[in-house]
Each structure stands twice: as structure tokens, then as C-alpha cells.
Amino acid sequence: MKRRDFVYRAVLTGGALSLGIGCKRKIEPGTDKEVAQQVSMDKLPVRTIREPEREIPVLAETDVLVIGGGPAGTAAAIAASRTGAETYLVERYNHLGGLWTGGLVLPLLSTHAVDKKKRQQQVIFGIGGEMSKRLIDLGMSVHEVNPVVDPEAAKYVLDEMIREAGVKMLYHTWASNVIMDGNTIKGVFIESKSGRMAVLARVVIDCTGDGDIFHLAGDNYDTMNYAIGLVHRLGNVDRINKDAIGYVKKSIGNETPLKSVNWVNMWGKENQDALDVTNLSNLQMDYRRDIWNSVLDLRKTPGYEEVFLLDTASQLGVRVSRILDGEYRLTLEDTMTFRSFSDVVGVSGAWTTMLYKGRKVPKSERPCWQIPYRSLIPKKTENLLVAGRCFCFERELVEDTRIIGTCLVTGHGAGAAAGLAVKENESPRNISTKKLKQVLTQQGAWLG
Template structure:
């Protein structure tokens, strides 16, 4: 049976503003892209559907980049956060496969303010509480975007559009090819599961850290040597055996084999929920996943209070208002980053970033998390270029990467690095009067090096 439809009459759409560069999405990636382009003197509009910047980093309470920040604007932003007490020192986490250097978590509220301030200082026009419904094209060339807000439907013109929507919404709606998750037949595609962070208050961090030192059920950890270091430096992953026993003894059913605990500004941030097989483009399935995360959060809080030293007096402090989505569309670009590429096996002449993010795989079938250190690798500019559509760049977790490579390129250091490169490339394309597909890559690379961004894997200093 065909679905019922309605007819929407044609109408003229008022032009809100024109820009050199429009960035869609103000999460972890978009602000970096916008700042990079605006600092080269371009007129930049950053459009965000929520009322603050940072996305999963801030609103999503994720707080941590899952890898080292090796240079450029990402490192500048973190150093600024440190200078105002919004982040701590980087730390080396011990895992089953060796050490992983991780940039300190950040205070999400401070980071919201810093990202906004940096954008405004660079001259970026931010449009909060504005949803971008579609790109506008003429003869296969992007000319701007259609927005929806309390002012109604409006148009924002652009010479270059940067899609930082995380799900490649603009590229897909423009007609760019893509695959979902692992690719293959759509019904068989596998994607990493969704989850939701939350905070527990009144945790005795010293008691927890002392107990964790001798607990064999926490194979991955970073435990500071000082009490002061607990504010930003405590990171614990495991509890697998304890979780199994808890579920067997109480009948409470949880969906994840392990729990990750980490501190930021002395608060305890918890990653412990999981929902498999969610079509995040279905409003009903998306809603059902949120409700399931709420159910799981109640069970995890009970587990922690009853079984983990330091949580005896703890209570639920905050639940993320957004669902954490790890994987959806991967655009098909001029080059697709592969698993071997992401292990550092390939050098690219058009590299726009050397990344050292951890390998971080949440099994689409529901197994344990695979989190481990790997050698730095390079990301080529061609992964930002969707096939068949002109004047659009993608950045963030939706770049052209296969399912295996995505386990590294989806992490925040890589997302911020591709955002930085996309912003510079867009600005340089405007300066040179060329399409982003023909932008002189040597000039982009020179601009990146001026920002202190390593481009070759062997240039990364950890």
C-alpha cells in the first residue's frame, strides 16, 4: 500500500543573507570549519539546530576526544580551555593492548562558551535554533541552503557549502552517493550502536580511585597520582564481570558488556548505554532508542550505587538531551579511506591531517568495545569531496571512509581536523576563484602547516 501524501503549493522563499561559506552543523566539527574560514577574512555563516555549539562534545556530555590533539585549531581550543580551568592535562590510559594517549576531557559548559566566543571573534555569523532542510542547487552546483526557523522558510546563499551535519544530510539531499555503515545491501548494512551519556553527582572520587587500583575487572584505566588530578584525569573502562553478576542476581537487563567512567571538572560522566540496529532517520525508532536509553540509565545507576565503591551516596545529576549516534552515512568521495589506510599503511600527497585517534569500535552486533592505540595515519583531501556535486565539502564522521576506517575517523580529533581542512579549503577556493574540487592543495597544506597541523603520520609527536 502506498503512503498517503499531501501537496505543498509552490512559493517564493525570501533570501535571509549571502555568504562566502555556509557551514551546516555546529557540533564538534562545524565551529572549527567556520573559524578556519572566517580567520581568512571570508564571510561565514554557521547554522546550528540547537541553541549552543559543540554537539556530542558538549550537549551530548561526551567531553573527551578519544585520542590526542596533535596541532592546529583543535589543540588551540583545548589549550584555551585549559587556561580557564575547562580541561586538564592529557593522560596516558592503560588498555589491554597498550597505552593510549588521550586529550583531557573538557567541561562541556565552558566549552560551549569558548566555541561561541572564538566563532564571534573570528567574525562568524551564527544562526542558532535554525534547521537546514535542504541544499539549493543549480545545474549540479550548490548555491546555498533552505532553512526553517521561527521566521519561517528562508534562503542563505553560499559560494561553498560545508556539510558538518555528521550524517551527510546536505550531501545526500544534494544527490551525492553514499553507503550506510558497512555498506552492501541496505538491509544488511551494519552500524555502530547509539547510546546516551549521563552524569552522576556526589561520587567519592578518591574512594573510587583507590578501589579501582586493585580491581581486576577494570582492564583499561587512567588513575591520577594526586587527588587534584581526579578532577579531569580519572578514566575507567570495564566492570564486565561485575555487570554480568549484577544482571544474573537482580534480573535487571542491560545492553552493554562494559561501562566507561570519566571525570571532567570533578563530575562523573558515564558511558554505559547501548541500542542496536536503530534507523536514526526514522523519528519513531529514534524516539524508541531514547526511551530505551532512559531505561538502561536507571539500571546502570542502581548497579553503580549497589556494587561500586565511591557511588554509595551518588545520584543521577544530568542526562544528555541528545542521543549519541556513532555511524550512519559515509559519502562516496573521490577517495575512500580504508582500514589499512587507517592503520598508517598509506601516505597521501593530498593529506590534510595526520590523526592519532584511538581505534574505537562498538560492535554492531553487541559485543564488547574494542578500544586501542594505533599508529598515526593520514587523511586525504579527496575524502572530503562527494562525487558528482560541486561546491560542497563534507567534514566529520560522514567523510568517505569504510566501516573499518570509520572506527578511527569518527573520533573527535579526526572530525575537528577535517573541519579545519574543509574551512581552509573553502576559503582558499573563494580566494582563488576556483571550485573546491580544483583548489590548489599545496596552498591548503601550507595554510595547515602555518597553524601547526602535522600532515604526515611520521610528523606526529606524542
């Protein structure tokens, strides 16, 4: 188990004791320009401070508590609530969709994959399929396969679906610790403008993307450093003048449902630690400057003068950080061989070429693949499920397991399982997977 102990680390900044990581600012010698000093976790003094014991108000006692409102968490909360379980959803930002919306990562990959008869088959159904259909109906989605959506429309649709399902939504709220009784999770401490409070729950679902909850619960996991990016959007792309003297074709990203707007992906720097807040802060500022400068250059190019930077994503593009060590680790072999699981919760597709047994298999040939329920169950913690980009998989699979389609499917599976566990008064570990598959099928999921 790798535990990072920075949460309670006290940092002396400029002579004053403060909790957390300070970003010191200094005046650069010889200039009147204030520049932010790059901070690094390694250089900070390591001290600990004991937090005094105190009474914490209990905001709610609920059946299911979902932490994180990305694609996985939104699907999980809707699925749980639709089984009749009282469900709370906690999200630190002001919108649902996670990286799909706040990260401006707009293409829903992979809605289709190759079936056993070598046909392209739709794989994303159920709650993810409903989200996609509602965005098409609003005219806020382009492309039938792997649709690219408008982020504001997606935030709206996800809000509406959460409301309709009767989920109790807590925005602007950070899950900061867990309440444990031995190996059983009893609830979560939350922080918000209303202060520190507790939400107690019969089942908790970790959809934080970074596995914050299974980490705090003391469960087992691996960590993976990977490239972190920052997506942005350009406006006025329909006003590019290709007849301008000196015009050259430039890379300006890809289309969105709004004809004047493109989204621009960024792979970013390799081998980044997404669990180091100083690293995230430094990347954020470096990338914002890089994007600003590249758009300034673009606007100086003949034909592109009217293009402008519409926005940078409000969520930094973290692809992976913690990966659960769960009851079953999904393997590359499983996804390449149509492996079927008796506890399947859904099917996903692949979006990229994969090296398998020495051969590069292009995405057009990649099979659809099943996801077993056991890959969502931690080994130690009772009453906790995990969905989204941190469920249990072999790291070779990271490109497929982190895509939005997979996150929607794992979220749907975990939410339905949590609802069933509440109904049957069972630990999620012990529910009947036959009944789980019935619930999922009733909720429109496709199990292969």
C-alpha cells in the same frame, strides 16, 4: 543512491492530517497510567502530499555556509572565517560541540599516535589544538593525552572562538533542504522560529554528522547501522562512602574536570538505524528509563546513597549513519602503513585495537594516519565539502574516523579549503592543494 522519502510523507494521526511523524499516546487498559505508544516507521501509512510553491526570504548571501556546529563544523567555520571569507554557521541546537558537548562524549580522542620512529607523537594541532589548550588554561580539562573536558566549558570556549573569528552564528536553526542549480549547490533552506528562509553561499560544508546536505543534494553515499547509546553524568561521586557496611565497588563511569561529577558512556543497542526518527524516539525514551532505573538502584546500594543523576545527554549518541562516497575512500590499509597523500589536510590517531592482516594491533602501536582532501569532496555536487563523521572512509575504519580528533582535523581542512576556493574564485574541487597546505600550515595544522 539511497534516498529516504519520509520528509514529505503525510501521516493520518487520530483522524487529523498532519505532516511528520506523530507519537500517539494511549491509555493502557485497566490502569490510569498514560503510556507512550512505540511508533515505527514501517507501520505508518505511506502517502505523499505536494508542498505548495512559495516565495522564501533570503536571509543572507555569504561566501561559506557551514551546516552543523559539532567539532567538525566549528573547526570548519573558524578556519574559513580566518581566511577572510564571510562565513555563516547553522546549528539546530543551542550550543556548539555536537556530540562532544551535547552528547556528553567528553574525551578528545586521539590527540596522540605512533610516528615512524615508534614514538608517541601529538597529532591534533591547529584549531582543535587551540580548543584543547584553552580548555586546559581554564582548568576544565584532565589528562594531557586524550583530555577529558567539561562540556559547559567547551560550549563556552567554542562560542568565544567563533565570535573571535567573526563567524555569523545561527543557533536554533535547522537546515531542511538544498537549493540546487544542476549539480551545483547554491545554498540551503533553513527553518527556525523566524520561519523558512534561504542562505545562499559560494561554498557549503556539510558537517551535520549524518550527511543531511549531501543526501538532500542527491549525492552518492552508503549507510551504516551501528550501536546508538545515550551518555549520562552522575553527581556527588566524591561523596561515595567506601566505609559503609555492605559497600561493594560499582561501575560509576569516569572522571571529569569536576571532582564531584563522572561521565558514564553507553554502547547501547547494536545495529540501529539513525535515520529513522521513530527508532531514535523510541531509543531515547527506553535509554532514559534504563538510566533512571540504574541510578535508582545505585542510590539504594550502601555507600552510594548521595549519588544522583546530574543529566542525560541532550543529543542521542549516534556513531555513524550516512558515509559519503567521495573522490577517495580512506582505507584501513592507508591508516596502518603511514600512507602519505600529496593532498593531506591533517593527521589523526587511533583509539582502539584493530584487526589487521590477521593480527590484533593494540592502540599503543597504531600509527598516525594522514587524511587526504579528496575524501572530503563529493563525486557529484559542486561547491560542497564534507567533514566530520560522515566523510569518505572504508567502514572498517569507523572507530577511528568518527572520533573527535578526526572530526576536528577534517573540519579544519574543509574550512580552509572553502576559504581558499572563495579567494581564488575556484570550485573547491579544483583548488591548488599546494596552496591549501600552505593555508593549513599558516593556521597551525600539522600535516605529518
